Amino acid sequence: MLVIDNVTKSYGSLTALQGVSLELKAGEFFGLLGPNGAGKSTLMALIAGLRRPDSGGIRLDGQALTPDNLGSRNKLGFVPQTIALYEDLTAEENLRIFGRLYGLQGTLLRERIDQALVTAHLQDRRRHYVKTFSGGMQRRLNIVAALLHRPKLLLCDEPTVGVDPQSRNAIFEFLQMLNSEGLAVIYSTHYMEEASKLCSRIAIIDHGRMLAIGTLPQLMTRLPFRESLRIEGANLTRDSLAPLLSYGELTSDADAHVLTLHANTRLSDVFREAEAARLPTSSFQLTRPDLEDLFLHLTGKSLRDT
């Protein structure tokens, strides 16, 4: 459905995107994971047709997405990072404006507004000013405002920034529901939890480059390790743990030892060896790698530190 082909975009001397390519299928929930300034918003802006790439191209169902080509805009819905609503207007008035911009009018527009308000659980607040809404309500309205024209692809540019956990979960459920109805979603975030929870496929982006792309299990195979064992015990020394060194790399700190397992290691082999060496396996804690580990592995820095 969406094809991004070797796209590059610079702002003066700053290269925001360099040679980015990807394809998106219909109904896919795709995550763009990267720190602030990685190039996620630039890529979103290019897909939305807000900017023109310096080189390369973006096509949706075969149509080029550029600022000049308004024809394909009806297939796209864009949820900006900010709450892009008119605060001094009511929820209904906001939806009417954005619906009209996509050419909706009359009965169809009214029906779509009603549906959007129900979807966002705001039907009782339709005539209330947006400025009186909670952050979560505004975020939900911010999303449904991009869905009135029934796009095939929804672009969500960090839609949960500044949202409390409860509202964030509501938004997740909402987006998952829309996705289950066939809507393709590109979801940019710098929260790995969001990406791993929502997205069927994830691209990790940093400094304008696509570092990795795939499903979560596929991405995890990029790591030279799979899991790690945290081993706590006052009497345990590195010498006493020597039988396990062939299965992974051992690091120690004041509280515990951590055995990061090699990629081809089977857990059952490790536990068998530990029991043979009479090590206290009940104190072993298994930790699975996550996107944070992958990001650290790919970039040499923590996602949260960027």
Place this chain on the structure above:
Amino acid sequence: MNPILTLFLKDIAHFRRDRTSLLLTFVVPAVLIYIFGNVFGVNRESTGPVGIPLAVVNQAEGAKSADAIIAALQKEKTFRLITTTMDANGADVPLTEDKVRSLFRENRIRFALIFPPDTESDDTFGLKVKYLNNPRNDIETQTVNGILQKTIFMAAPSVLMDALRKRATQAIGAAGTESFYRSIARSVGQSFNTDPEKVFDEMMRGDILSPSSSSADTPDSAAVPSDFFDRMIKIESEQVSGKQVKNAAATRSVGGWAVMFMLFSVSGAATSLFEEKKAGLFRRILAAPVKRSHILWSKYLFCTALGMVQLAALFVAGKLLFRIDVTSNLANLILICLAASSACTAFGMLLASIARSPAAASGIATFLILTMSALGGAWFPISLMPDFIQSLSKLTIVYWAMEGFLQVLWANCTFRDLLPYLGVLAGIAAVINAISVWRFNRGEMFD
């Protein structure tokens, strides 16, 4: 629905909800115009300054000219004559020159007339008067000078004629003077078919140059010499424009004020682009099938419409408060309002295109609007300004809008007469819009 229309209606809905903007656009200008109007006295039956303190010291005992001038000044509403002061005991005593000078030092008066003891002299023809002034306000001083001259020259001729008659009598003797007057009276009588004796009597009484000689209570006897001099120096005064104007002062002023307030309003509305950019609304709008030009045109139409509505409200206020006639040339008034509003909107859009923040736009707007209003004649008549300022004023929207409004409201012009003003304002709007579009395309507003 067309995106421009959708965004235009959005701006209207947004504006209607913004009570502060409504207040600033309609109520505040109307209130300020009412206050300014009354401050400048545009609702008075007669215009001009009133009650300016004028100290008068009469040291010329028995001088008829001094008495005549003082009497005339007392009738002149421009002045409030001060002829006495209080002494240490609280009693009124006549002003002295020393006291007058001390009043100047205390900044309690700015004008004084002193009739010295030799105001009239048998040795010379004419009057001697001292005029003391503190010209700290140039316009006020010029006005006072003009009115003083008028009053003095209206009141003094009869006494001057007395002096002239005395001097003539001294020079050529009583018999020669009488003979001269009789020959003049005969000529007048023949020319105007009237009794030469009556003319002679008038001349001997000295009424012949007196403005009061044409008073209605003596129509027959006094009319002849008055007519005679009227025919000698006949000044015809004709108001060739603005005869129909009901409230001249307000009609002159309302255009300038209206344009100034409109500039503030539409500049504020145009710079609301910054708020929409900050809220990320442009990213959302431009992700829809909408072009930048749609946003700009919708804003332009909204601001122009806002300006029109504001002007309409202000002119209605002008009609209600100051009896300004806004309906007799309504079609042309609407046209000049449209031209002025579109030019002012172009100015606001230019501000939004060149400024980097709302605060910067607001600061630049305040500076430029006040400058243009002053230069363009919204505050003072540009004829009072230096030549180079008068040249600069023609570069301002305020000047052309004001001139256009005056053409419509004052001169009751035709559409053809108004065309140059409409053309200049439209040209200004076109040029500024071209610059704005160029700036918007290069700037960061829609990034």
